[in-house]
Amino acid sequence: MDSYAWQGYDSIAKELQARIDGLSHRAAVLVIECYPTVRQEEIVQAIRSRLNPAKIVRSDEAAMTGEQIKARVQRYLTDDRVFGHLSPYTIDEFYPQDRLEELRGEVSSVTDGLVVVIGFGASLVAEGDILVYADIARWEIQQRYRSKEFGNWRMDNREEDTLRKYKAGFFFEWRMADRLKRKLFSRIDYYLDTNVKDDPKMVTREALTAGLRQTASQPFRLVPYFDPGVWGGTWLEEHIDLPPKEKPYAWGFDGVPEENSLYFQYGPVRVELPSLNLVFFQPRELLGDRVYARFGAEFPIRFDFLDTIGGGNLSLQVHPTTDYIRQTFGMPYTQDESYYILDSKPGALVYLGLKEDVNPEEMMRDLRRAQAGELSFPAERYVNTYPANKHDHFLIPAGTIHCSAADCMVLEISATPYIFTFKLWDWGQIGLDGKPRPVHLEHGEKVLQWDRTTSWVEEQLINRVDQVGEGAGWSEERTGMHEFQFIETRRHWFSEPVLHESNGSVHMLNLIEGEEAVVESPNGDFEPFVVRFAETFIIPASIASYTIRPSGPSEGKKIATIKAYVRP
Incomplete structure (x- = not known):
């Protein structure tokens, strides 16, 4: 399909020029709608030098100023460093009509030659003869925030704290940009991948749609990324063949559609796009009718890695209850999760649930004193600790205090609202930016379930393994999740092929042995x-059944997968 894909500005400009030459009128309008943090100036320079436009119109110049935008959305962004409230805005609300009319007049004043309209909101200025959508993966946006190359849209805040920039993206910009993308998708002529500096790739909408359809009809993996952290360990670097970093890897994002991307190959051209595009534009095929009806075009499950082997403790934390996250942040469901121990060292522990007869006032007083630097919080006085051995599964319904200690390699299986972690105690650690990581005692105190104590935890949350099926060379175990959680997990041990049936839900799996x-x-x-080993993969709901069998060096050996799906 290389005739439907182009790489580099020279070949892209040649294709656009051919389209322009094929128009029946002398004045042509090329609209380049951009996701926030796309390098617009790079595109403008490339277009100017190759297509010699008569006029370039930058739509962002007609938008509200950063201060005006900030004043309008502040109630959703809040003053908190991390948390805001999901905003309902659409892009047109930030473009005054009189300024749009001025730009439209500039476009219509050109009677001969090419007019290029570019920006976040360019499609508001003109419908155009040719519509290009310039996109970028969520992880690349974060890198541009971190490097201070970009701030938020229309804001002069490149130097601002990365967490605050991310917050504005998550709660405001990306929601608005995704609404616009979904609205425009059926109209675009070309899709432009702008993830790599000075190396764009472009495909037709038809070719992109074909790629999305194909992906939603076969097993696939997301493009993983790995990130250092204060408590990072050595397991990921040693087992995933990662390049050494100055700070050890803490996170492995291998199954997070909100953040990860996909690669599509068109002949010699590899296009990278946010994996959310698959969720947006093939939701029923990917998720299944039942899951789509419940969650909409949103992928409700995520897998990620937490590496503390040779590292330190994660923060002692709790996730909000469904009612709290809905009322406080506007999220429809919460981050129920579990820790599946992919590997561990002797002596590894998981903190989970409160000890019997904990006094809430006393514990919160000690947490506040620890936060003030008056003492080191005595976690073992209040919180249970349990040995964490390979293939243990700890269930963590929202509201349960928890923490992976050092020397665990955790496969975290959870629902998707993944930034809503209320840290209660961070063991005195300092973030990689040199600042203390945010602690949210005021939120945590409101959602901690004080009745989740030792007896309840040991009965309800640790290694609840039930064998539910077996056959020649295989067995299936239910390992969770808890009845409070909408995700079900099943572990299969097998040396022969195992048949799986989708039953109307997307499946996410990992090869754990x-x-x-x-x-x-x-x-x-x-x-x-x-x-x-340790790779996460997705089976779309459109696949009614599939088999998994040992292969290559594992042929004839007993191996294992863990599978997560949405309960009927």
């Missing part, structure tokens, strides 16, 4: 798909 496995279609509906 063994070097290699292959996913196959009983009916030949997709090509065999190979996965390796």
Whole structure:
């Protein structure tokens, strides 16, 4: 499909010029709608030098000023460093009509030659003869925030705290930009991948749609990324073949559609796009009718890695209850989760639940004193600790105090609202930016479930393994989640092929034991798909059934997967 994809500004400009030459009128309008933090100036310079436009109109110049935008959205952004409230805005609310009319007049005044309209909101200025959508992956946006290359849209805040920039993106900009993207998608002529500096890739909408459809009909993986952290360990670097970092890797994001991206290959051209685009534009095929009806175009499950082997403790933390997250932050569901221990060292621990007869006032007083630097919070006085061994599964319904201590390699299986962690105690650690990481005792105190004590935890949350099926060379175990949580997890041990049925839900899996496995279609509906140890992969709901068997170096050996899906 290389005739539908182009790489580099020279070939992209040649394709656009051919489209312009094919128009029946002398004045042509090229609209380039941009996601926030796309390098617009790079595109403008490339277009100017290759297409010689008669006029370039920058739509952002007609938008409200940063101060006006900030004043309008402040109640959603709040003064908190991390948390805001999901905002309902659409892009047109930040473009005064009189200024739009001025720009439209500039466009219509050109009677001969090319007019280029570019910006976040360019599609408000002109419909255009050709519409290009310039996109960027969420992880790349974060890198541009961190490097201070970009601040938030229309804001002069490149030097601001990265957490605050991320907050404005998460609660305001990205929601608004995604609404616009979904509205425009059926109209665009071309999709422009702007993730790599000076190396754009462009595909037709038809080719992109074909790629999305194909992905939603076969097993696939997301493009993973790995990030250092204050408590980072050594496992990820040693087992995932990652380049050494000055600070150790703490996070591995291998199954987070809100953040990860996808690669599409068109002949020699590899296009990178946010994996959210698949959720937006193939929701029923990916999620299944039942899950889509419940959650809308949102992927409700995530897998990620937390590496503390040779590192330190995660923060002692709690996640908000569903009612609290809805009322306080506007999220429809909360971050129920679990820790699946992919590996550990002797002596590794997990903190989970409160000890019997804990006095809430006394514990909160000690947490406040610890936050003030008056003492080191005596976590073991208040919180249970349990040995964490390989293949243990700890269930963590929202409202339960928890923490992975050092020397654990955790596969975290959770619902998707992933930034809503209320840190209660951070062991005196300082963030990689040199600042103390935010602690939210005022939120945590309101959601802590004080009745989640030792007896309840040991009965309800630790290794609740029930065998639910077996056959020749395989067995299936229910390992969770808790009845309070909408995610179900199943572990399969197998040395022979195992049949899985989707039952109307997308599946997310990880190969938790063994070097290699292959996913196959009983009916030949997709090509065999190979996965390796610790890799997360997704089976769209459109696949009614599939098999997984040991392959390569694992052939004939007993291996294991863990699977998560939305309960009926």
